[in-house]
Amino acid sequence: MFRQAKAALRKLRHIRFSGQQHTWRLKSTSARDRALQYKPGEQIHGFTVREVVAVPDLFLTAVKLTHDKTGARYLHAARDDSNNLFSVQFRTTPMDSTGVPHILEHTVLCGSEKYPCRDPFFKMLNRSLSTFMNAFTASDYTMYPFSTQNGKDFQNLLSVYLDAVFFPCLRELDFWQEGWRLENETPTDPSTPLVFKGVVFNEMKGAFSDNECVYAQHLQNKLYPDHTYSVVSGGEPLAIPDLTWEQLKQFHATHYHPSNARFFTYGDLPLEQHLKQIEEEALSRFDRIDPNTEVPSQSHWSSPREDHVTCSPDALAPDPAKQNTLCVSYLLGDITNTFEGFTLSLMSSLMISGPNSPFYKALIEPKIGTDFSSVVGYDGSTKEASFSIGLQGMAEADTERVKEIISQTIDDIIETGFEEERIEALLHKLEIQMKHQSTNFGLSLASYIASMWNHDGDPVELLQINESVARFRSALKENPRFLQEKVKHYFKENTHRLTLSMSTDEAYLEKQAKAEEEKLQKKIQALSDSDKKEIYEKGLELLSAQSQTQDVSCLPALKVSDIEPTIPLTPVQISTTGGVPVQYCEQPTNGLVYFRAMCSLNNLPQDLKLYVPLFCSVITKMGCGALDYRQQAQQMELRTGGMSVSTMVISDFEHLDMYEQGVLLSSSCLERNLPHMFQLWSDIFSSPHFDEERLRVLVMMSAQELANGISSSGHSYAMTHAGRHLTPAADLTEMFGGMEQVKFMKRIAEMTDLSQVIRTLSRIKKHLLNTDNMRCAVNATPQKMSDTAAQLESFLKEVAENKKERRPSRPNIVERPLDTVNPAGPSRKLISELNFHPCPMKTFFQLPFPVNFVSETIRTVPFSHEDYASLCVLARMMTAKFLHSEIREKGGAYGGGARMGGGLFSFYSYRDPNSVETLSAFRKGVDWAKSGRFTQQDIDEAKLSVFSAVDSPVAPADKGMGRFLNGVTDEMKQNHRERLFAVAHRNLVEAAERYLAVGQRTRGVAILGPENEALKKDPSWIVK
């Protein structure tokens, strides 16, 4: 649930400004206008208004306040968006690597004064309709955000969040559970050896099994060696056991104080109400302190530095002989300087983004490495920003060459500067991002301002993006060498730069294990017999506390009756243009047009299928028609908001052995650019450039990306593989996106000759863009719809002219009408494999990770079946009421649970120290469900949690997509909704017996993890 420090950091680094939503809720006076009525100096519930600023480009009004008594800072962004957000962040600047801010982030959520039950945060997930709840530990702050569309829910969650951060219990038991502890391997057996346990301890071991994460951590620590950035805020696994409970409480007292807090609220709920509640429930109980948490500026080095680190070899690396990383990192200016930060971040994009950028040409194209280093470009998440450039997947022998290229490229940029068209393309991209409406705008804003605000920069200035754009344009106009001079200053003349290389060490994991063992022995040797006895007793105490049924009645909760009984309808219009079915959906898209086309794979020969994901990932990046790939990339940036192609496997809502297969084209653009966008699509499919050199670059990058993704999404890979023999759709899903695809891409990356691959991709192309087997969807404003339809028609005409010879349809095709009221109208064509035999299979993938990802998946029923709703509720209930406690709290895994989807019921665990034990936890979960030992409250909570997913907001760009892709109409959705409401105790017990009990349905099991003797010896397992 919680993101660990570094992942959060990396994630936050990637959160950039991501656009805005339009007015979704019509009101007589808008939230924006109401907020404009506040006057600086005005006092409201213990706060004083400091500044009121209209930010018309983002459709919001910013109100800045401070809390009189404590000095707490507050920013409210009033906007007519019902997805309201709250966040509180504290500046947390640790000076050691014990992970104290991270462990604190976990333990404050374990119970508080008003809500003393265990784990109120997780409990609230099931008592709320939140659209987002989480907590992050970054390098220098800890943030607690939530969002919800329901006003009462907002107050409930606010109350729980405030109490958690300001008045947590911080019990010793919580510290043991979440932080670290010594415990007998089997807690009930004092003769078993003592080992380290603890959620954060295991989480960080998992995090540092990811080489990208290891590298990013070292790079930051070494570039900023003087203060808080030189330590691991998430916790270095071997330093975590140095933290004491006392230190944890002390850190809380000094850092989680209103004087060190920044509050942010967003949305259409009234500000006064928030201020009143925050004052009454928290701030009124504090006086001002001097938190003394500022981060001093890093003193500048007088000469550049070099350093080297090691990591474990990656069995999935595209080329095992090339596993080195090298990158040069530059310390830049203070992030509180808004315009400088804006300029540097634009400049970074110009330097590294896309095939037209100088570093792409200089580093990626010569194929020295597989991709840029995992840390690349501008990073404004620290007090002083940094810029990094380098390669991963390279040979050690190329080290000097890469260093020279980097320095030469910087010289070249200073000499020649950037093309004007590229700067325009980048500013166009920014315009699109500001117009595009996302569903989590509040959260994007909170993340966008967090770092800068954390160091006392002005968040309102940061929101005024258009002012920065205008200033940027005039700076360029006044001085055409404006950017070149910046490059010279920040890169060429900058002596605070670090060259960090990383190579693999065969003995890396062994050394780590040895170091952990030594640390453990040192701790154990210091123990007396009575200490050991106490540890055993504490272990039992923890176990019994974890097993106790919790009284959660102290927690606020929404009721099932607070859920809207009906869904709002999304009207769409389905018609046929040039023989192609088109779905039109009118939406307030802010001047953007969203286009999708689903192209069936039904006529594609079987032997080409495995290549389809590769085809999708490269087809928009190869060049087309008169454009080489660089020009094509430039055109896409200048004219569109992005163009992509992806594989689709859609299981049927009625039959588990039927599914639709295809590739989905998606793109968006400003209305004026429609003809350009369609022209690009038609060139991409009629005359792509399949150049072998270009393909090799793209293959290396995607193989590297796939290999890197396994340690962060291992549970998805385990679930996908566990399901592969259960339905035909799941089998194809594994082929397109499972371990099979990862291994296939590794093979392709190892090939010296790609000519056969090129012939194959070329064959796939012929089968795809064809008016006989496609359907389209358009989301646009009502005013632009008819114009869009006309443009689409001429595009489709052109596609039809290029039509290839038609192959006879396969015999096992079933047609489903797109419009239920018009069964004779256009249809979707599904593959039917009614003779498919599901078969049980247990697979173990041995991988170089210290933790496991475990999944067991069961074939159940499709969406339209009457038991589907019960299985959805059951998955949520088992997760919250049983599996979470067994797998996370007792088992020490980072996460675990069950989910229902595509006719498959899947159990999973994430970063799990256990393997087969977790399989028995799944079984115990089924027994628990069968026994019916749960209450009506448990069922209601599970329903709330299901509905908060079902009712999560949908952006105008995506409205009607469920219907377009899956054929699920509003009527079917409403039906499902009513079934969810009706699920009763009896249905859940029956569903558990009928589907989940051993021997009832076919099931598959998959584990990804380290060497495992037990599994290797067991002949029922296939070891890969």
Ligand SMILES: [Zn+2]
């Ligand atoms: Zn964590």
